[in-house]
Amino acid sequence: MKDTLNIRSMKLDGRIVMPPLGTYKCTEDGRVTESILDYYAARARNPLISMIITEHSFIALQGRSQARQMSVSDDGDIEGLRKLTDVIHAGGAKTICQLNHGGSTAVAGLNGMPAVAPSPVAHPSRSTEKDSKLPLELTEEQIGQLVRQYAEAAIRAKKAGYDAVEIHSAHGYLLNQFYSPLTNLRTDRYGGSLEKRLEIHREVIAAVREAVGSDYPVALRLGGSDYMEGGSTIEDAVYAAKVFEEAGIDLIDLSGGMCGYMVPGRNYPGYFRDMSEAVKAAVQIPVLLTGGVKTPADAEKLLEENAADLIGVGRELFKNADWGLQ
Numbered sequence: 001m002k003d004t005l006n007i008r009s010m011k012l013d014g015r016i017v018m019p020p021l022g023t024y025k026c027t028e029d030g031r032v033t034e035s036i037l038d039y040y041a042a043r044a045r046n047p048l049i050s051m052i053i054t055e056h057s058f059i060a061l062q063g064r065s066q067a068r069q070m071s072v073s074d075d076g077d078i079e080g081l082r083k084l085t086d087v088i089h090a091g092g093a094k095t096i097c098q099l100n101h102g103g104s105t106a107v108a109g110l111n112g113m114p115a116v117a118p119s120p121v122a123h124p125s126r127s128t129e130k131d132s133k134l135p136l137e138l139t140e141e142q143i144g145q146l147v148r149q150y151a152e153a154a155i156r157a158k159k160a161g162y163d164a165v166e167i168h169s170a171h172g173y174l175l176n177q178f179y180s181p182l183t184n185l186r187t188d189r190y191g192g193s194l195e196k197r198l199e200i201h202r203e204v205i206a207a208v209r210e211a212v213g214s215d216y217p218v219a220l221r222l223g224g225s226d227y228m229e230g231g232s233t234i235e236d237a238v239y240a241a242k243v244f245e246e247a248g249i250d251l252i253d254l255s256g257g258m259c260g261y262m263v264p265g266r267n268y269p270g271y272f273r274d275m276s277e278a279v280k281a282a283v284q285i286p287v288l289l290t291g292g293v294k295t296p297a298d299a300e301k302l303l304e305e306n307a308a309d310l311i312g313v314g315r316e317l318f319k320n321a322d323w324g325l326q
């Protein structure tokens, strides 16, 4: 468990990590609070945890999905985020900032502007808005602006002291809406074939890489399979992971797509291991597997069986900062 792993400039001293978990304990405008600092400090002190991916943070107000969600959309956020990375580093863990745009999950009433998405379709597993209005279809010009917003957010994260950034394309949020054939009905260069549904990812990865420089690790969380009729599949995830590796991604973090972070009917440790094993066989970069791990022995077994290079422990750590130490 104490095996080290180098991901570009980031050196991890163990293979168990804390995946992103929304606490929604920020201020109304998404700034870090004392209770957030205490929560992360306690988990960073757990010697079993080598790295914490902090909760999904909105890159632009239009992409905010929930009240009190963390923000990385404004330069004024940097000061609070710096305090957050400081407490995590003081606890002995590395930390990654998860960059997100909610797309059609963004709540219009909350943000005072309409939700946007690749196509004006209802989200397969979430209501779009309280009044069930469909999201507006993004224009190519707006997509260009979004790509720049990811890059600007990445710069803020780096300035705030994060060791890396993670581009969020899982759980049915905006980039995952482009990836899934259920929500991307576009006929321009951003939709149609899988190749085209990945185009916005290529552009975001290139812009983020340009913004943070060649030495800084960039991860991507992919909701690789929707586990739904007509949705994305594990085969798509394998193809996409190869595209991401080629585009310069340093770590693939796997989870579900439109189904969210669970697979109906599965509750065993490593319930996405069918996907992580298939992806791991196809790429050289490290693969992170999360879902269903309850004990350090569960994580150890998944690592021994080569199901992934890193194992995430979510809800158990959410409940108990001292997970695994008893």
Ligand SMILES: Cc1cc2nc3c(=O)[nH]c(=O)nc-3n(C[C@H](O)[C@H](O)[C@H](O)COP(=O)(O)O)c2cc1C
Residues within 6 Å of the ligand: 019, 020, 021, 022, 023, 054, 055, 056, 098, 168, 170, 171, 221, 255, 261, 290, 291, 292, 293, 312, 313, 314, 315, 316
């Ligand atoms: C309360 C809660 C909040 C979550 N927030 C996020 C998030 O911000 N970003 C994300 O990618 N996943 C999020 N997830 C998914 C977790 O990262 C993880 O994939 C999921 O909990 C499954 O792992 P576990 O079985 O170890 O809990 C969240 C899960 C829960 C329960």
